[in-house]
Amino acid sequence: xxxxxxxxxxxxxxxxxxxxxxxxxxxxxxxxxxxxxxxxxxxxxxxxxxxxxxxxxxxxxxxxxxxxxxxxxxxxxxxxxxxxxxxxxxxxxxxxxxxxxxxxxxxxxxxxxxxxxxxxxxxxxxxxxxxxxxxxxxxxxxxxxxxxxxx
Amino acid sequence: xxxxxxxxxxxxxxxxxxxxxxxxxxxxxxxxxxxxxxxxxxxxxxxxxxxxxxxxxxxxxxxxxxxxxxxxxxxxxxxxxxxxxxxxxxxxxxxxxxxxxxxxxxxxxxxxxxxxxxxxxxxxxxxxxxxxxxxxxxxxxxxxxxxxxxxxxxxxxxxxxxxxxxxxxxxxxxxxxxxxxxxxxxxxxxxxxxxxxxxxxxxxxxxxxxxxxxxxxxxxxxxxxxxxxxxxxxxxxxxxxxxxxxxxxxxxxxxxxxxxxxxxxxxxxxxxxxxxxxxxxxxxxxxxxxxxxxxxxxxxxxxxxxxxxxxxxxxxxxxxxxxxxxxxxxxxxxxxxxxxxxxxxxxxxxxxxxxxxxxxxxxxxxxxxxxxxxxxxxxxxxxxxxxxxxxxxxxxxxxxxxxxxxxxxxxxxxxxxxxxxxxxxxxxxxxxxxxxxxxxxxxxxxxxxxxxxxxxxxxxxxxxxxxxxxxxxxxxxxxxxxxxxxx
Numbered sequence: 001x002x003x004x005x006x007x008x009x010x011x012x013x014x015x016x017x018x019x020x021x022x023x024x025x026x027x028x029x030x031x032x033x034x035x036x037x038x039x040x041x042x043x044x045x046x047x048x049x050x051x052x053x054x055x056x057x058x059x060x061x062x063x064x065x066x067x068x069x070x071x072x073x074x075x076x077x078x079x080x081x082x083x084x085x086x087x088x089x090x091x092x093x094x095x096x097x098x099x100x101x102x103x104x105x106x107x108x109x110x111x112x113x114x115x116x117x118x119x120x121x122x123x124x125x126x127x128x129x130x131x132x133x134x135x136x137x138x139x140x141x142x143x144x145x146x147x148x149x150x151x
Numbered sequence: 152x153x154x155x156x157x158x159x160x161x162x163x164x165x166x167x168x169x170x171x172x173x174x175x176x177x178x179x180x181x182x183x184x185x186x187x188x189x190x191x192x193x194x195x196x197x198x199x200x201x202x203x204x205x206x207x208x209x210x211x212x213x214x215x216x217x218x219x220x221x222x223x224x225x226x227x228x229x230x231x232x233x234x235x236x237x238x239x240x241x242x243x244x245x246x247x248x249x250x251x252x253x254x255x256x257x258x259x260x261x262x263x264x265x266x267x268x269x270x271x272x273x274x275x276x277x278x279x280x281x282x283x284x285x286x287x288x289x290x291x292x293x294x295x296x297x298x299x300x301x302x303x304x305x306x307x308x309x310x311x312x313x314x315x316x317x318x319x320x321x322x323x324x325x326x327x328x329x330x331x332x333x334x335x336x337x338x339x340x341x342x343x344x345x346x347x348x349x350x351x352x353x354x355x356x357x358x359x360x361x362x363x364x365x366x367x368x369x370x371x372x373x374x375x376x377x378x379x380x381x382x383x384x385x386x387x388x389x390x391x392x393x394x395x396x397x398x399x400x401x402x403x404x405x406x407x408x409x410x411x412x413x414x415x416x417x418x419x420x421x422x423x424x425x426x427x428x429x430x431x432x433x434x435x436x437x438x439x440x441x442x443x444x445x446x447x448x449x450x451x452x453x454x455x456x457x458x459x460x461x462x463x464x465x466x467x468x469x470x471x472x473x474x475x476x477x478x479x480x481x482x483x484x485x486x487x488x489x490x491x492x493x494x495x496x497x498x499x500x501x502x503x504x505x506x507x508x509x510x511x512x513x514x515x516x517x518x519x520x521x522x523x524x525x526x527x528x529x530x531x532x533x534x535x536x537x538x539x540x541x542x543x544x545x546x547x548x549x550x551x552x553x554x555x556x557x558x559x560x561x562x563x564x565x566x567x568x569x570x571x572x573x574x575x576x577x578x579x580x581x582x583x584x585x586x587x588x589x590x591x592x593x594x595x596x597x598x599x600x601x602x603x604x605x606x607x608x609x610x611x612x613x614x615x616x617x618x619x620x621x622x623x624x625x626x627x628x629x630x631x632x633x634x635x636x637x638x
Contacts, residue, residue, distance in 0.1 A: 016404055019435045027379065027433035032371035033364020035558070036434070037509050038590040045509060073364030081363070088362045092354045096225030097361035098368060098509040098558025132509045132559045133225045 002066045006031070007075035017063040022046045024062055025072060033073035033101045037130070044129030047102035048072050054109035056128075073101040076108065084108050087146035095133035103129050107143050116147050205257060206279045207236055209287075213307060213321030215242045219249050220258035221268045222530045223357070224508075224560035228268045230356040232276050235269075238348040239280030239341055242320065243307035249356050254532025254552035263530040264565040281338040283327075290327035291318050306347065357556070369528030369555045370587070372515040377583040378407060380576050381437035384426040384596050385414065387450040395427050399443035405436030409444070410579045412572065418635045421538040423572040424596060430580055434587045458602075462500055465604030468625045469498065485619035489610040497607045503599035510558025511593040516573035517583035518543065523550045527570045528557035535567035539574040550574075566598050566632075601626045 002013040006029060013024060020039075025031045025048070034057060037045030041056035048057045049071040057070075076082045081089070084107050094100045103126070110117060110125035117125065122140050131139070208216040217236055223229035233249050236242075252258050260271070284304055291309035292299035295316055302311050307320045360366040385391060391414035400409055407430045414425035429440035486494070514527040516539070523543055529535050532552040540547040557564055569586060576584040588596075603626035610619040 016435070016439070019433075023433055023435035026371075027435070030373065032367075032373070035368075035509070036370060036511070036587075040590070042590075043509065077363040081359075085362045089354075089358055092358065094225075094355070094358065094361040095227070096223075096509065096557060096559045097357070097366055100361055101364045104362065130509070132507065132561075 002062050004062070004065050004067070005069045007070070007072055007078070013062055015062070017066075018061045020058050021048070021060045021062060021065045021070065022057040024065075025057060025070075031072050031074050035098055035101055037099070037102075041128075042130075043099070043102075044106060045099050045102040047105040047129065049105060049109060052109070052112065054106050073105060076104065082108065083150050084111065084142070084146045087142040087149065091138050091142040091145060093135050093138040093142050095131075095135055099129060099131045099133075100135075103131065103139055107139070107146070111143065111147060111150070115150070117143060206276070207240070207283055209283065209320055209324040209327075211321050211324050213246055213319055213324075215240070215247045215320070217247055217249055218252050218258070220252040220261050221272070222261070222263040222528075222532070222554050222557055222560065222564075223251075224263070224528075224530065224557035224564070226268070227355045228263065230353070231269060232272050233356070234348050234353055235273055235276040236280040236283075238346050239277040240283045241304040241306055241341075241347075242280075244348055244353065246307060251554050252532075253554065254529075254536045254550075256533060261531065261533050262565055263560070264562050277340060278335060278338065281340050282333055285333045285338055286327040286330050287320055287323045289330055290323045294318070294323075294326065366556050368510055368558045369513045369515070369526065370510050370558065372513075372526035372555055372585065374515065374517060374526075374583050377515065377517075377585055378430050378432070378580065379434045379437045380410075380428045380430045380573070380584050380586045381434065381441045381589070382412065382424075382426050382428045382572060382586065382592070383441050383444055383446060384424040384592065385448055385450070387448070387453050387456075388424075389417070389419075389453050390414070390448050390450040391425055392427060393447040393449045395447070396445040397427075399445070400429055400440040403431070403436060403440040403443060405432040406440035407431060408580065409440075410576055412575055418631070418633050419568075420633050421534060421566050421568050421571060422542065423568055423575055428572075428576055428586070430576070430584065437587070438589065458503070461602065462502075462604065465602065465625045466498060466500060466606075469604045469606035469623045473623065480619075482619045482621050486608055486610055486621060489619065493610050493612070495607075495609045495611055499603075499605040499607070501600075501603045501605075503602045505594045505597040505599060506559075506561040506563035507590075507594060507597075508557070508559025508561055508563060511590055512564070512569035512588040513586060514567075514570040514573035515583065515585040516570070516577040518574060518577040521545055521549055523574050523577070525550065525552045525570055525574065526555055527552065527567070527573070528555050528560070528564055529567050529570055530557065530560045530562070530565035531567060534565070535570040538567055538571040542571045542575050543578055563597060568598075598632065601629060 004011050022036060025034050034048055035045035037043035039058045041059045046056055046058040047054050050068045077085055084104055088104060106126055106129050114121050122143050206218050217233035219229040219233055221228045237244055237247050288299050288302050288309050292302050295311055297311055301313055302309050308317050310317045357366055392411060397409040400406055410428045412423055412425045412428060415422035427444055427446055429437045431437035431440055510528060517524045523539050525535060527535060532554050535552045536547050536550040539550045573584055573586040603624060606623045608621040609617040612618050
């Protein structure tokens, strides 16, 4: 029996411990804001926070999520928009939007470790998150805007 | 080609634009498709039939429903076309509700492919908006007993400046619905300087949902009793299952059953590829079960395909003269006479390329009592209707194709083979089935951008400007998907 805290709620899971957290979130808990893109940690669409750190849920087995606090995009905006989400809206970042949950989760983690990121910090910190529409310039602008606003 | 009629007076209201008191329809054939015959195997959408097409409804409380009939995959077309209509109608954008059309030929062409949605529908949307505005203005003028020419609009209201009177669109909707829809030559259009929304940087109707994880893509569609499927397709295009052993797959926790899917009959068009599906409680269990299948394949005629050899063949063909498709002047003579120093030669090769949208192929189908209800991220819901109809042997009208948001499309999702796959599985399993393709499936079973070999030769003058140009392109024709004799 695996215990895991998802968005502040204690959950128990007695299925296959090798099941990636992504599918537990999406198919079992119904938290579909976290996306499936590749299943190999190559695109970043599945990014969530484990104990405050950005991880790729598609390659994180439930056994590795056990005992941790998981936070998904659903919780980030639960009590009003997060400053990163507001910045995302102000800059009008998304196109198709499929990657944006992952981008936002990654950006929040980046800003936590680097509250005033340089262009290089952003490039490096966001390098694992692919956007097939190519919204990278606006992602960078939104991260900077969020950093400015919380300064 | 265009004929707007007031469908609310003709009983077409059912199921369209909610309970709008004033509903306008437009018949429209996009010129881009009207000028050329559709290849075999394409949909009625491509053939652009002349059926009524409903886009706007006004409720008595002032709510304006606008139907988005094109698929949203990141271009904001779901916002753009309704915005054009709202602008011309002089509707208050904050009182507009956008609803996504199901696949239905009433909407004319819905194949959101080819980057022409604005070009093809800008005028249509303006006509629909202008017609609605015309009728609202007429209704107000009649009520006030003043000439319509003395009336104007401000967002969501008709104004008679002379007497200082004003009526909201909602208040006028019932009276306006009793009027005839104006003919196109009766309409007046806003001048560009009067546009309130077009070109003014309005953002997507869905922006907040896209930033909060609440936007619903095909991958996120869910209904009661749904089961997940993953399909092992034939490793060679056109291959089929000779036999398979499901025993180990069925031992995987969460796996319910396996289902054999018949191979397509050439030409493939949008038929499913065939193979063996594993149905399970969740996507992961389906993937795991699929790995345990033991399948023997008949690889069929394409088994010997060798991309390295094929590349050579393309390039060697490109080096040889062939029938000229376009010829201006006499490049051959000029190139033969040119000095070697002025000649530039180049060869190019483009491999088969997958579209690879962020969201892999996925579709949810529920076949029950002869009706197939679909939820799919499709660029081409009418083609989805057509292929589901032929695969299940039910009339097209019995296929309801709901269009979700698309996590990218790039043309791949205009081909609804994956939608048909979900429908076939739902029928065989007797319950709602969501087919989830992995990234590997997406890349391996794409409708690839065509492989091509090219040869270029040019004569260049002292300034670097080409004065003679020879270009040979060799590639398999895209129509081979629809016609085995093509090419």
